[in-house]
Structures are given as structure tokens and as C-alpha cells.
Amino acid sequence: MPVTTTVLGRGGPRVSRVGLGLMAMSGTYGPADEKESTATIRAALDAGITLLDTGDFYGMGQNELLLKRALRGVDRSSVFIQVKFGGQRDPRGAFVGHDASPAMVKSSLAYSLTRLGTDYIDLYQPARLDARVPIEETVGAIVEMIQAGYVRYLGLSEMGADTIRRAAAVHQVTALQIEYSLMSRGIEDQVLPAVRQLGVGATVYGILSRGLLSAAGDQAIGAGDSRTRFPRFQGENLERNLALVAALDRVAASRGVTTAQLAIAWVLSRGDDIVPLIGTKRRDRLTAALGALDLALNAQELAAIEAAVPASAVAGTRYDPAQMAALDSEKHEP
Numbered sequence: 532m533p534v535t536t537t538v539l540g541r542g543g544p545r546v547s548r549v550g551l552g553l554m555a556m557s558g559t560y561g562p563a564d565e566k567e568s569t570a571t572i573r574a575a576l577d578a579g580i581t582l583l584d585t586g587d588f589y590g591m592g593q594n595e596l597l598l599k600r601a602l603r604g605v606d607r608s609s610v611f612i613q614v615k616f617g618g619q620r621d622p623r624g625a626f627v628g629h630d631a632s633p634a635m636v637k638s639s640l641a642y643s644l645t646r647l648g649t650d651y652i653d654l655y656q657p658a659r660l661d662a663r664v665p666i667e668e669t670v671g672a673i674v675e676m677i678q679a680g681y682v683r684y685l686g687l688s689e690m691g692a693d694t695i696r697r698a699a700a701v702h703q704v705t706a707l708q709i710e711y712s713l714m715s716r717g718i719e720d721q722v723l724p725a726v727r728q729l730g731v732g733a734t735v736y737g738i739l740s741r742g743l744l745s746a747a748g749d750q751a752i753g754a755g756d757s758r759t760r761f762p763r764f765q766g767e768n769l770e771r772n773l774a775l776v777a778a779l780d781r782v783a784a785s786r787g788v789t790t791a792q793l794a795i796a797w798v799l800s801r802g803d804d805i806v807p808l809i810g811t812k813r814r815d816r817l818t819a820a821l822g823a824l825d826l827a828l829n830a831q832e833l834a835a836i837e838a839a840v841p842a843s844a845v846a847g848t849r850y851d852p853a854q855m856a857a858l859d860s861e862k863h864e865p
């Protein structure tokens with residue numbers, strides 16, 4: 532059965548119920564194989580996935596070039612391409628800050644359009660709040676690009692409730708991209724109620740907590756994998772987190788599904804306005820992840836899942852301290 536669809540944000544576009552995140556296809560979690568990545572994108576389209584998520588800084592532009600090659604021969608109007616911009620990297624690939632100034636909006640967009648070989652981007656979003664630039668100015672520049680026809684919809688990424696409200700006062704925000712999983716439930720207090728009130732949809736990432744929420748052995752990480760920097764994957768934190776995953780493994784086994792499927796089904800259970808991004812570079816994992824769409828969880832099962840992985844028991848923050856400090860979404864209102 533093809534993947535079902537949902538509407539992203541109030542009055543927004545109809546997109547697939549889940550999207551495909553392309554980040555790891557350009558190196559973030561160790562090496563990637565272009566042939567398998569391309570086959571994964573094509574398999575996603577064949578399965579009915581229309582929403583494809585990339586960023587201009589993923590692989591320093593290589594991710595967009597990969598997507599362009601993978602979409603050769605595909606009707607442009609059949610896919611919904613969303614692009615993040617603003618992440619600044621040096622020649623070694625190290626992140627050196629965020630620039631979401633109006634000039635950067637336009638310049639980054641011009642390069643993305645060229646790399647993607649397209650006339651428009653469906654949803655364009657600053658990856659992070661640029662603390663030096665009022666959100667109204669960033670959004671204002673994107674709105675100019677919408678009016679000029681280069682962008683269809685406005686998105687935001689990892690922003691807090693106050694910033695989302697300010698942005699929405701300038702222009703309808705179609706979707707917020709933010710981390711959300713059994714292990715990262717921080718959005719439930721302030722961000723999720725705010726986006727729901729404003730009619731903003733959500734495309735959520737890290738639904739497997741970067742691979743942690745999958746069967747033991749699936750989490751192997753090696754050199755060149757950015758997860759080695761994440762506190763949740765380090766030392767004693769990792770041991771404690773894997774103990775939670777082992778408890779989830781038992782719930783999955785009793786339901787006859789995989790741990791990853793259960794974790795994805797839990798995200799899907801949170802509402803139709805939440806579109807999970809499947810982050811894989813392999814066809815077998817994509818197929819497995821899509822199995823979650825057929826998994827209806829009853830109240831008792833949801834309670835067992837949440838009891839196995841109580842968010843308060845997760846050890847370590849979702850990013851390293853410097854990255855956490857740069858997250859507007861982590862700055863809670865009083």
C-alpha cells in the first residue's frame with residue numbers, strides 16, 4: 532500500500548505522511564554509498580514518499596547534487612523538496628556559525644536552486660536562529676523569494692515558541708523542523724502547543740534518536756561519524772541509554788515488530804500534523820521503517836513503550852554543550 536498523505540500546516544501543501552531525510556547520504560554518520568543512497572531515494576518515491584529533506588551544508592552542497600542526480604527523469608511537481616540554509620562550515624567541514632541575514636537567504640537560495648537544477652524550492656528554512664538577525668528580517672527575505680516564485684512555503688528549524696510566534700506574525704509558517712522522539716520530548720511543553728495554535732505543521736527528525744532507538748547492534752558508530760560528539764553516545768550515558776533500548780526491545784519482541792518500527796510508530800501516534808523524517812541511506816532500513824505506518828498502537832501499548840523509555844531517564848543531552856547553547860528551541864519561556 533502506498534504511503535498515505537497529510538496536510539502540512541494550516542492550508543498548506545499535501546505531502547506524504549512520512550518524509551525522507553537525506554543528511555546521512557553525504558557523510559554525517561560515516562561514509563555513504565552514492566549508488567545505495569540514490570536507490571534509497573528512488574525506493575522512497577516508489578513507496579509514495581514525496582517529502583525530501585536536505586540542507587545546503589549537508590556534504591557542503593554534495594547532498595543537493597546527489598538529490599538532483601537521483602531525481603533525474605522524475606516529474607518535479609511530484610516531489611516536495613525542503614532545504615535548510617544558514618549553517619556555515621569551514622574548508623575542513625567544521626561548523627563555524629549560522630548566518631540567516633537577508634543577503635545570505637538570497638545568496639544561499641541561488642546556489643541551492645543551481646545545485647538542485649530546479650526553478651523553485653518547496654519549503655525553505657533557516658537551520659537555526661541567527662542570534663544577530665531578528666527573525667522578522669530572515670523571514671522577510673524568504674517572503675520576498677516566495678513572492679518572486681523561487682520558494683513555495685516558509686519553514687523554520689529548531690526555534691522556540693516565541694520566535695515561531697514572531698515569524699508567524701510576518702507570514703504563515705508552514706512547518707517547523709525539530710527533533711522529537713521517545714528520547715527527546717522537550718517540544719511537548721511549549722513548542723508543540725504553540726505550533727498547533729498557530730496552524731504550523733512539524734517535520735520531526737531524530738525519531739530514532741540518531742539510531743539509538745533501534746535493536747542492539749544496529750547502533751555501531753565508527754570514525755568520521757558525528758555522533759561520537761553527542762553526549763548520548765558517550766561512555767556511561769551510552770550504557771544507560773542502551774539499557775532503556777533493551778527494555779524497548781522487549782516490548783517490540785512481544786508485539787512482533789522491530790524496535791525502530793515501534794519508536795517510529797510512537798512518533799506517528801502523536802498526531803497527523805507531525806511528519807516524521809526517516810533518516811536512512813539504505814533501502815532495507817527504509818522498508819523496515821515504512822512498516823511502522825501499518826502499526827496501530829493502543830493505549831496500553833503506548834503506555835508500555837513510554838514506560839520502557841521514560842524521557843526523564845535518558846542520559847545526556849541531544850547535542851554537545853556548544854550546539855545546545857545555539858538552539859533557540861531549548862530556551863524556555865518562563
Ligand SMILES: NC(=O)c1ccc[n+]([C@@H]2O[C@H](COP(=O)([O-])OP(=O)(O)OC[C@H]3O[C@@H](n4cnc5c(N)ncnc54)[C@H](OP(=O)(O)O)[C@@H]3O)[C@@H](O)[C@H]2O)c1
Nearest residue numbers: 552553554736737738739740741742745791810811812816
Ligand atoms: N533540522 C535539523 O537541525 C536536523 C538535524 C538533524 C537531522 N535533520 C534531518 O532529519 C533527518 C533524520 O535525522 P537523523 O538521521 O539524524 O535521525 P534518526 O532518524 O533518529 O537516525 C538515523 C539513524 O538511524 C538508522 N536507521 C534508520 N532507519 C532504521 C531502521 N529501520 N532500523 C535501524 N536503524 C535505522 C540510520 O542508519 P542507516 O542510515 O545506516 O540506515 C541512522 O544511523 C536527516 O536526514 C535530516 O534530513 C534535521
